[in-house]
Amino acid sequence: MAGTARMTAADVALERVTQVPGVRGSLLISATDGLVVAERLMDGIDGRAIAALAANLVLRLGRATVGAGLQSPRFVHLRGNAGSVLAAPGTDDLVLVALVGLDANLGLARLEMLDAVGRVS
Amino acid sequence: MRALEPWVLQPLQTFLTESSARLILLMTTSGQVIAQHGFSRSFEVMTAAALGSAIVASTEELARIMGSPRFGALVHGGNRQSCMLSAFGTPRGRWIGLVVFGPETSVGIVQLFFDQMVEALVSAAPREQPAPPVLAENFERELDTSLKELFGR
Numbered sequence: 001m002a003g004t005a006r007m008t009a010a011d012v013a014l015e016r017v018t019q020v021p022g023v024r025g026s027l028l029i030s031a032t033d034g035l036v037v038a039e040r041l042m043d044g045i046d047g048r049a050i051a052a053l054a055a056n057l058v059l060r061l062g063r064a065t066v067g068a069g070l071q072s073p074r075f076v077h078l079r080g081n082a083g084s085v086l087a088a089p090g091t092d093d094l095v096l097v098a099l100v101g102l103d104a105n106l107g108l109a110r111l112e113m114l115d116a117v118g119r120v121s
Numbered sequence: 122m123r124a125l126e127p128w129v130l131q132p133l134q135t136f137l138t139e140s141s142a143r144l145i146l147l148m149t150t151s152g153q154v155i156a157q158h159g160f161s162r163s164f165e166v167m168t169a170a171a172l173g174s175a176i177v178a179s180t181e182e183l184a185r186i187m188g189s190p191r192f193g194a195l196v197h198g199g200n201r202q203s204c205m206l207s208a209f210g211t212p213r214g215r216w217i218g219l220v221v222f223g224p225e226t227s228v229g230i231v232q233l234f235f236d237q238m239v240e241a242l243v244s245a246a247p248r249e250q251p252a253p254p255v256l257a258e259n260f261e262r263e264l265d266t267s268l269k270e271l272f273g274r
């Protein structure tokens with residue numbers, strides 16, 4: 001449609017996740033490189049740093065669980081005092097990451113992320 | 122780790138600890154080595170410094186021809202190890218960092234902590250006048266002194 005930007009699958013996934021109440025931003029990152037593929041973040045949030053550190057966390061957790069004879073995690077929830085970082089590893093080296101506040105609907109965020117990362121990967 | 126100037130050591134050590142990089146070489150744009158970690162032979166350092174500064178000069182010229190600003194970093198990804206080359210401004214002039222890292226870390230992590238190291242170097246750099254340019258007649262003596270400093274022999 002003229003005048004309308006076409007949304008990629010990544011944009012759609014990020015849009016869905018950021019619409020969940022309490023979600024402050026979301027990113028699609030490359031797990032092995034720790035680089036941002038697409039992002040939708042509130043001002044003042046450093047997506048590059050989140051991508052690098054979240055990718056590192058997911059990779060290390062994956063190695064740890066595989067080393068322990070378990071499967072790689074399907075979902076990671078890192079809880080802090082002011083909120084949480086959620087990560088849903090997909091296929092093709094992609095990871096969907098969300099930053100959520102304490103007031104976030106974590107269950108809904110988890111469902112949306114798992115569904116969205118499955119559609120992107 | 123060896124450095125010609127002691128104030129470089131702390132930011133460099135922090136970078137190595139945080140990024141898990143294997144090797145790092147800090148040099149001026151003319152290829153003079155400022156600090157290094159992980160290289161075992163002076164020949165390797167001199168070769169890497171010469172090649173690194175030449176590559177940065179080439180990419181900056183390419184950027185100029187393309188009418189774009191300087192490239193931020195050049196990353197060469199490999200299976201067993203990768204390499205990042207990035208030039209940055211300091212109060213002591215323009216420097217170049219050459220970082221070699223393996224699959225135990227990522228380019229995102231290396232870039233993130235490299236940028237933090239640059240900020241730390243800029244704030245730690247003494248503000249006095251930089252050393253005068255090395256003259257041709259002193260070059261060999263200066264080079265020998267720098268290599269002894271960097272390799273402790």
